[in-house]
Structures are given as structure tokens and as C-alpha cells.
Amino acid sequence: MKTCIQVLRIFCVSLFLLPATPSLASDIMIGNAWIREMPHGAEVAAGYLDITNHGAVADRLIGAEASGAMSAMLHQMTTDDNGVMRMRHLEGIEIPPGETMSLAPGGYHLMIVGVREPYEAHSDIEVTLIFEHAGTITTPFFVGHHARANHDAAHSPTMNHEQGHNMEQMQHDENHEQTTDD
Ligand SMILES: [Cu+2]
Numbered sequence: 001m002k003t004c005i006q007v008l009r010i011f012c013v014s015l016f017l018l019p020a021t022p023s024l025a026s027d028i029m030i031g032n033a034w035i036r037e038m039p040h041g042a043e044v045a046a047g048y049l050d051i052t053n054h055g056a057v058a059d060r061l062i063g064a065e066a067s068g069a070m071s072a073m074l075h076q077m078t079t080d081d082n083g084v085m086r087m088r089h090l091e092g093i094e095i096p097p098g099e100t101m102s103l104a105p106g107g108y109h110l111m112i113v114g115v116r117e118p119y120e121a122h123s124d125i126e127v128t129l130i131f132e133h134a135g136t137i138t139t140p141f142f143v144g145h146h147a148r149a150n151h152d153a154a155h156s157p158t159m160n161h162e163q164g165h166n167m168e169q170m171q172h173d174e175n176h177e178q179t180t181d182d
Contacts, residue, residue: 026134026135027053027054027055027056027059027133028051028054028055028059028134029051029054030049030051030137031049031050031052032048032050033047033048033049033050033140033141033142033147034048034141034142034143034146034147035047035066035112035119035125035143035144036048036145037119037143037145038115038119038143041118042118043113043114043115043118044115045069045115045119046105046109046110046112047111047112047141048102048103048104048110049102049103050100050101051093051095051100051101051102052095053098053099055097055133056097057097057133058094058097059094059095059132059133059134060092060094060133061093061095061101061129061130061131062074062092062130063129063130064110064127064129064130065127065128065130066112066125066126066127066128066141067125068115068116068117068119069112069116070113070114070115070116071112071113071114072113072127073110074089074090074092074093074110074111075087075088075089075090075108075111076088076090076107077106077109087111090108092132093108110127119143121143121144122142122143122144123142123143124140124141124142124143125140125141126138126140126141127140
């Protein structure tokens with residue numbers, strides 16, 4: 001009996017590893033996916049999105065790949081007691097069943113490194129998200145100052161928005177030892 005279950009498990013796991021896993025069959029829904037417009041000369045970009053889990057069990061975002069970039073990592077921004085913001089590498093981000101996890105400025109984000117040609121503003125960049133259960137989901141990320149849905153709305157960025165942006169950029173540069181040609 002045990003062997004049967006084990007065989008079944010292996011079979012299930014191998015199903016998840018199939019590259020052609022259709023995203024339609026997935027319980028995971030992606031929304032508001034965007035990449036922060038890149039400053040001139042930058043090779044690092046931050047990606048944000050909302051992940052909703054419509055399934056009955058928890059899933060985990062465990063990796064990502066962005067077109068035109070060397071790699072994409074999962075990061076979390078935290079602020080310590082002295083108000084210093086830090087970047088933390090994460091092995092995964094859990095999405096509990098029935099919940100939406102937001103990767104947003106000041107918190108979780110995709111850290112896209114080694115961008116070969118800076119992403120053009122207002123273009124769409126294909127990003128493949130890798131989930132423990134749902135497999136891979138490839139979806140376009142809008143390059144701008146916020147998700148596409150809000151893009152045509154009044155441009156009134158709050159102080160926090162801009163502050164978060166600048167500090168995040170600074171911290172990234174420090175952490176990844178980015179060299180810019182300025
Ligand atoms: Cu980061």
C-alpha cells in the first residue's frame with residue numbers, strides 16, 4: 001500500500017514538473033503585475049504583483065524568471081528599529097488558500113537582476129513565476145510607475161510611494177554592488 005502511494009506521489013510530482021502546465025488549470029491568479037520603470041544605466045529592476053490562491057491548499061511562489069534578465073529572486077524589504085531598510089532573500093513566499101499575497105513597494109518583491117537592455121517604459125515584459133504546486137505561470141508585467149490598471153488615472157504619487165522607490169533603489173544598489181556608469 002505504501003509503495004502505491006509513493007508511486008502515486010512521484011507521478012503527481014512529475015506532473016507538476018511538466019513545462020507545459022497550463023495556467024488555466026491553476027488555482028493561482030495573478031493581478032496588477034508591474035515592473036518599476038528603470039533609471040538610466042540600471043541593471044536591476046523590481047517587480048510587483050498580487051497572487052490570489054483560489055485553491056483549497058497553500059501554495060508557494062518559489063522562483064521566477066524574467067525575459068531579458070539573468071535571473072529573478074524573491075526579496076523582502078524590512079525596516080529595522082533604526083529605520084534602516086534592508087533586503088532579505090527568500091526561498092519562497094507562501095500563499096494561503098483563499099488569500100491574496102501582495103508583492104508591493106516596501107515589502108515583498110521580485111528582484112530582477114542582470115537586465116541586459118533596460119526595460120522600456122510602458123512595455124510588457126514576460127515573467128515566468130514558479131509555484132510549488134501550480135507549476136509555472138508566464139504573465140506580462142507592465143513597465144511603469146504602478147500597475148497598468150491605474151496607469152491612466154490621475155498621476156498623484158504619494159510621498160511614501162516616492163520615498164519607498166528611492167530607498168529601495170539605493171538599498172538594491174548597495175546590496176547587489178551595482179556599478180552604474182554615472
Ligand atoms: Cu530586492
